[in-house]
Amino acid sequence: MNMRRTTIKDVAEAARVGVATVSRVLSGGSASPETRERVLSVAAQLDYRPSALGRNLRQRRSGGIGLLLPDITDTLYARLADGVLTCARSAGEPVILGATGDDEEREAELIGMLLEQGVDRVIAVPSGDGETWAPTLRAGLTTVFAHRIAAGRDDVPAVLADDRTGVRTAVDYLTGLGHRRIAYLGGPGQEQRLSAFRQTLGPLVDEELIVLARGTRDSAYAVAAGLFQHRPDLTAVLAGGNLLGEAAVLAARELDLRVPRDLSLVMFDDVPWAELCSPPLTVIAQPAQDIGYRAAELVLRAGARRPRNVLLPTELIVRGSCGPRGTSRSPR
Amino acid sequence: MNMRRTTIKDVAEAARVGVATVSRVLSGGSASPETRERVLSVAAQLDYRPSALGRNLRQRRSGGIGLLLPDITDTLYARLADGVLTCARSAGEPVILGATGDDEEREAELIGMLLEQGVDRVIAVPSGDGETWAPTLRAGLTTVFAHRIAAGRDDVPAVLADDRTGVRTAVDYLTGLGHRRIAYLGGPGQEQRLSAFRQTLGPLVDEELIVLARGTRDSAYAVAAGLFQHRPDLTAVLAGGNLLGEAAVLAARELDLRVPRDLSLVMFDDVPWAELCSPPLTVIAQPAQDIGYRAAELVLRAGARRPRNVLLPTELIVRGSCGPRGTSRSPR
DNA sequence: ACCCGGTGTGGATACGTTTTCATGCATCTC
DNA sequence: GAGATGCATGAAAACGTATCCACACCGGGT
Numbered sequence: 001m002n003m004r005r006t007t008i009k010d011v012a013e014a015a016r017v018g019v020a021t022v023s024r025v026l027s028g029g030s031a032s033p034e035t036r037e038r039v040l041s042v043a044a045q046l047d048y049r050p051s052a053l054g055r056n057l058r059q060r061r062s063g064g065i066g067l068l069l070p071d072i073t074d075t076l077y078a079r080l081a082d083g084v085l086t087c088a089r090s091a092g093e094p095v096i097l098g099a100t101g102d103d104e105e106r107e108a109e110l111i112g113m114l115l116e117q118g119v120d121r122v123i124a125v126p127s128g129d130g131e132t133w134a135p136t137l138r139a140g141l142t143t144v145f146a147h148r149i150a151a152g153r154d155d156v157p158a159v160l161a162d163d164r165t166g167v168r169t170a171v172d173y174l175t176g177l178g179h180r181r182i183a184y185l186g187g188p189g190q191e192q193r194l195s196a197f198r199q200t201l202g203p204l205v206d207e208e209l210i211v212l213a214r215g216t217r218d219s220a221y222a223v224a225a226g227l228f229q230h231r232p233d234l235t236a237v238l239a240g241g242n243l244l245g246e247a248a249v250l251a252a253r254e255l256d257l258r259v260p261r262d263l264s265l266v267m268f269d270d271v272p273w274a275e276l277c278s279p280p281l282t283v284i285a286q287p288a289q290d291i292g293y294r295a296a297e298l299v300l301r302a303g304a305r306r307p308r309n310v311l312l313p314t315e316l317i318v319r320g321s322c323g324p325r326g327t328s329r330s331p332r
Numbered sequence: 333m334n335m336r337r338t339t340i341k342d343v344a345e346a347a348r349v350g351v352a353t354v355s356r357v358l359s360g361g362s363a364s365p366e367t368r369e370r371v372l373s374v375a376a377q378l379d380y381r382p383s384a385l386g387r388n389l390r391q392r393r394s395g396g397i398g399l400l401l402p403d404i405t406d407t408l409y410a411r412l413a414d415g416v417l418t419c420a421r422s423a424g425e426p427v428i429l430g431a432t433g434d435d436e437e438r439e440a441e442l443i444g445m446l447l448e449q450g451v452d453r454v455i456a457v458p459s460g461d462g463e464t465w466a467p468t469l470r471a472g473l474t475t476v477f478a479h480r481i482a483a484g485r486d487d488v489p490a491v492l493a494d495d496r497t498g499v500r501t502a503v504d505y506l507t508g509l510g511h512r513r514i515a516y517l518g519g520p521g522q523e524q525r526l527s528a529f530r531q532t533l534g535p536l537v538d539e540e541l542i543v544l545a546r547g548t549r550d551s552a553y554a555v556a557a558g559l560f561q562h563r564p565d566l567t568a569v570l571a572g573g574n575l576l577g578e579a580a581v582l583a584a585r586e587l588d589l590r591v592p593r594d595l596s597l598v599m600f601d602d603v604p605w606a607e608l609c610s611p612p613l614t615v616i617a618q619p620a621q622d623i624g625y626r627a628a629e630l631v632l633r634a635g636a637r638r639p640r641n642v643l644l645p646t647e648l649i650v651r652g653s654c655g656p657r658g659t660s661r662s663p664r
Numbered sequence: 665a666c667c668c669g670g671t672g673t674g675g676a677t678a679c680g681t682t683t684t685c686a687t688g689c690a691t692c693t694c
Numbered sequence: 695g696a697g698a699t700g701c702a703t704g705a706a707a708a709c710g711t712a713t714c715c716a717c718a719c720c721g722g723g724t
Contacts (some may be wrong), residue, residue: 005392005710007709007710007711008710008711008712009710012674017673017674018673018674018715019674019675019710019711019712020673020674020675020676020712020714021671021672021673021674023711023712023713024672024673024712024713027712030671030672031673031712032671032672033672035672035673040605049444049448050448050710050711051394051448051450051709051711052394052448052449052450052711053385053388053389053393053394053449053450053678053709053710053711054389054709054710055710055711055712056385056388056389056679056711057386057388057389057678057680057681057709057710057711058678058679058711058712059384059679059711059712060337060679060680060709061385062384062385063695064428064449067429072404072413072414072417073407073410073411073414074409075405075407075410078404078407079400080404081404081405081429082405082431085404085429085430085431086431088439089430089431089442092445094428094430094445094446094449095419095428095429095430096396096426096427096428096429097399097427097428097429098421098426098427099414099418099421106421110421112381113424113426114426115381115383116382116384117384117385117396118383118384118385130492160628167648193700217604222440233380235497246604246605246608249608250607250608261671271605272578272605273548273578273603273604273605273608273609274582275582276578276582276605276608276609277605277608277609277610278609278610292703295460295723302429302540312680338678339680339681340680340681340682341680344704346673349703349704350703350704350705351680351681351682351704352683352684352703352704352705352706353704354683355681355682355705356682356683356702356703359682362700362701362702362704363703364701364702367702367703382680382681383679383680383681384681385679385680385681385682386679386682386709387680387681387682387683388709389679389680389681389682389709389710389711390680390681390682390683390706390708390709391681391682391683391709392709392710499672518719535704541686665724666723666724667722667723668721668722668723668724669720669721669722669723669724670719670720670721671718671719671720672717672718672720673716673717673718673719674715674716674717674718675714675716676713676714676715676716676717677712677713677714677715677716678711678712678713678714679710679711679712680709681708681709682707682708682709683704683706683707683708684705684706684707684708685704685705685706685707686703686704686705686706687700687702687703687704688701688703688704689700689701689702689703690699690700690701690702691698691699691700691701691707692697692698692699692700693696693697693698693699694695694696694697694698
């Protein structure tokens with residue numbers, strides 16, 4: 001079977017017009033009503049689909065939007081991706097997905113791949129700093145950051161969750177319950193949350209209770225377990241991501257800490273399993289899907305004036321993992 | 333800034349050779365050592381990157397792999413996607429992602445989009461039947477199914493988890509614990525699992541204990557709750573997916589069924605939160621990431637003889653959600 | 665009658681690459 | 695030494711589309 005694809009030329013011949021006219025009709029240009037209808041009917045008849053290849057080459061840009069995430073396996077990013085997909089689908093644009101693994105080098109590599117593909121619109125949860133993203137902008141790509149920003153790249157619009165308010169609400173909630181020794185379990189690239197934590201806690205902040213993990217499960221668990229063992233006097237912990245929260249739950253169980261009696265726990269990001277835990281986890285929900293959707297909107301409606309950053313609200317969802325400060329934990 | 337992209341022509345001029353030579357050198361064709369080196373050095377100097385646009389048009393196919401999943405939000409599919417991404421990255425191929433939502437129509441639409449993009453390699457967790465996938469094959473796309481197959485499309489190679497053995501192992505485990513009234517909670521597109529369930533259980537099978545949900549969380553919950561209420565005599569349940577398992581846990585808690593005392597639970601697919609549950613869930617683990625990776629391998633190494641279906645082993649991971657059959661549940 | 669602006673149309677070109685084909689040169693064979 | 699064989703090379707032809715430009719035509723103004 002050597003079926004050649006039907007091209008615009010076939011349509012033009014069949015409709016007895018020039019290729020230019022067919023192109024115009026299909027791209028919404030001007031044409032006389034009868035010509036338009038004839039072309040349309042012939043195109044439908046031959047079930048002609050314009051080749052993106054030809055078009056892309058001609059306009060020196062592939063449609064389509066690039067999406068760069070640290071890890072598609074993380075439900076937060078998966079939801080974000082889902083939002084992007086939803087918006088892109090309604091615009092008929094393909095989405096090229098890449099996983100950076102929070103690695104600057106891999107991110108740069110993927111950016112190179114996108115450039116090679118002629119992609120001219122990118123949504124990213126950036127891992128690298130401003131330098132990594134310089135080629136992108138130099139090449140004239142319209143870029144939008146989501147969920148976090150790259151250091152030193154204030155010129156790129158971003159759509160973010162209102163982390164600061166989220167942290168403040170959670171910390172206020174915990175201090176309201178009487179907690180004083182509150183730990184923060186952080187991950188990579190969340191300076192906003194950490195600084196909000198410090199700021200809200202003010203004089204109560206204890207630098208020893210602030211620990212950072214790398215992006216992996218193992219690292220998160222090790223850090224959480226180490227913290228709990230090293231500082232038995234802490235009564236509450238704020239986990240700055242669902243991976244960290246998972247680690248905290250696991251580590252607490254391993255050390256026989258009862259939640260919420262011995263330890264109150266608030267986790268960033270509402271995930272389906274937060275409700276399945278016992279007790280169900282109190283969380284700071286982020287509109288991950290919306291973030292993706294809005295980012296896609298921004299990147300599609302480019303050309304209009306560069307919009308300011310978008311800040312989406314977070315919400316503290318109180319479930320059962322926080323209680324009043326009990327007596328200090330006793331070593332077993 | 334009107335920086336024109338550096339093209340192969342620029343490189344050719346700068347290296348004082350023809351464009352054909354540059355193309356050959358860069359594509360690994362034959363050339364004299366000195367020419368090769370000169371071209372390479374000039375290309376590096378200008379930091380030339382061949383445009384995928386031109387190449388794609390020339391060879392009438394976009395490189396790149398299309399990936400069609402029901403829902404990127406489902407961790408199973410997210411892991412599968414991760415496997416595909418990993419393999420694709422090592423091959424330098426972009427991945428175009430689409431979410432079908434388990435909807436035949438949307439799937440067809442996405443297939444159309446892929447065709448229009450000139451994608452000629454597709455990995456899919458198919459939702460539609462053979463008819464939906466007819467255009468794909470007619471257009472000569474190399475297609476590989478993952479995780480499940482489309483009805484009536486035995487001509488498409490597939491990478492699957494060994495569902496039948498997984499189900500058999502789980503059911504044997506449950507009957508070994510003394511359970512006789514075992515329910516099956518199924519989702520869409522998993523005939524393999526269901527038929528294995530029936531076959532393994534043999535005469536013990538009770539059609540009333542087999543219930544199917546649609547793909548959504550709400551539907552899963554409703555079906556699970558209905559089953560538990562309607563048949564208080566059941567003592568064990570096999571959930572045919574992590575969404576179903578989630579629903580089962582939730583419904584059991586809502587109805588005050590203690591796991592595993594009142595109800596033993598085995599879930600298909602090992603997800604991170606299975607360990608966080610209390611009790612931790614006994615699961616049938618599927619190598620989702622491997623499935624994706626292998627599928628990507630298959631689709632990339634096409635041209636070789638069409639390989640037979642690949643069957644990847646599942647594993648029963650015993651945790652704490654199954655116990656010996658207790659006395660029949662008493663109504664509260 | 666003439667010109668002029670507007671509109672619909674098609675020919676031609678360019679987008680950047682790969683691949684075919686012909687050419688030239690060097691080496692090998694009889 | 696003549697012909698054959700091999701290899702490196704560049705000119706040119708696609709690939710399918712969008713767009714520039716020129717042309718024809720039509721109506722209304724002077």
